[in-house]
Amino acid sequence: MKQSLLDIRNAVTEIRDEDFNALVLRCLQEGHTPMEIVEEGLARGLEEVGRRFEEGEYFLADLILAGDMVTGATDMLREKMPAGETGRKGKVVLATVQGDVHDIGKKVVGIMLGASGYEVIDLGTDVPAAKIVETVRATGSSMVGLSALLTTMVHGIGEVVAGLVEAGLRDRVKVAIGGACCSQRLADEMGVDAFGESAIAAVRVFDGFRDGAAI
Ligand code: B12
Incomplete structure (x- = not known):
């Protein structure tokens, strides 16, 4: 190095x-x-x-x-990252789950997604599931990225999935998770569509969502 x-x-x-x-x-x-x-x-x-x-x-x-x-x-x-053609690839709602204030990794993911052509709607940290679901509905976004670093707060991921189901949105919305306490296993347990271990992986994951669905 x-x-x-x-x-x-x-x-x-x-x-x-x-x-x-x-x-x-x-x-x-x-x-x-x-x-x-x-x-x-x-x-x-x-x-x-x-x-x-x-x-x-x-x-x-x-x-x-x-x-x-x-x-x-x-x-x-x-400020040094190239500005992508914002929005070309669709809208991603990004948030750190409720009870968790870690946001450095989420910001980096947002920067990478923005630079590669997504419109990123970053709701910040400690975000209740209801606010995430409401934002998806209001913006017509079909992708959600959740960051979670605290083991004690991962239930917030399940709450977002349940909220999307309840709102009748789950079928048209893909959800990805990432952050220190996340894994593919947790993604499977929480019923989300993908796990990404880095900001570079996040771009791969969201590009995969676009390829796999008519968005
Ligand atoms: C900095 C830090 C803090 C800062 C956060 C500042 C900020 N603005 O974010 C502060 C001081 C506020 C903090 C507070 C606490 N923290 Co803290 N913190 C950290 C630390 C050292 C670094 C986190 C970080 O920014 N990493 C760098 C970024 C770039 O990495 P990342 O977040 O993993 O993100 C990358 C990937 O995971 C991925 N990614 C991230 N999000 C997403 C989302 C999607 C969709 C995708 C695809 C990918 C993706 O891409 C990112 C870029 O590559 C970690 C240690 C660690 N190993 O993570 C502990 C850590 C997360 N904290 C911990 C703890 C315990 C706490 C506190 C409870 C401490 C306390 N006693 O109060 C509080 C909790 C506050 C709260 N309610 O959230 C524990 C969590 C243990 C656990 N498993 O639950 C850790 C693991 C430390 C430890 N080893 O004990 N913390």
Whole structure:
């Protein structure tokens, strides 16, 4: 791995925010794509922060600081992404499930989907199932992306599926999930159509939805 990507990863892991955005910019200037910087640098660094938190070496304040560092860098990278022909591929309603405020990964997924031609309706974090279903109905969207990082909140995924069924929308709407606590197994259990392990996978998943259905 290139040194500058490693430097980004280490800065996040060790929560060194001094000159952090300059480091990210340097990496861009060296020719790395925003996606490489996110996946190889920022996300890997956060993974290690999460591990240290789990082991009691880091505290909540550290999670917050690391999260802020990465959010700032992600917002900066968003501006460097090519604007796709927005909406060409259809509308995706994106949300983090109720009770969960993690949004860095969802934002990255939104950036990638936008850049590859989807219109992204990002409802934010901690979103009740009813609001997601209502947005699908009101916008006529046929795709939903749900982010879930907390094991304790995954039931929110099932609530969205149930809400779509109840509203008579399930037949024409495809649902994908992603986030640290998601897996193909969880997707099967919750009755959703797909699981994506990264933002790049998210594009593949939603492209697959379009190919498989008359949208
Ligand atoms: C940063 C962080 C925070 C920040 C979030 C800031 C923010 N604005 O998002 C803050 C400090 C707020 C936070 C709070 C908490 N957190 Co936290 N957090 C993290 C951490 C370190 C990184 C998450 C992250 O941003 N990763 C980087 C992104 C890029 O990766 P990602 O989210 O996985 O997204 C990628 C893919 O999953 C995928 N993807 C994501 N969404 C979607 C959606 C679709 C549709 C698709 C296809 C793909 C996809 O693409 C993304 C890009 O590649 C993780 C550790 C980890 N390993 O995940 C813990 C972690 C998720 N947190 C955890 C916990 C316990 C908490 C708290 C409960 C702590 C507490 N005691 O209060 C609170 C909960 C608050 C709440 N109600 O939600 C646990 C969850 C354990 C569990 N399994 O339930 C983790 C795993 C840490 C740990 N190892 O213990 N956290």
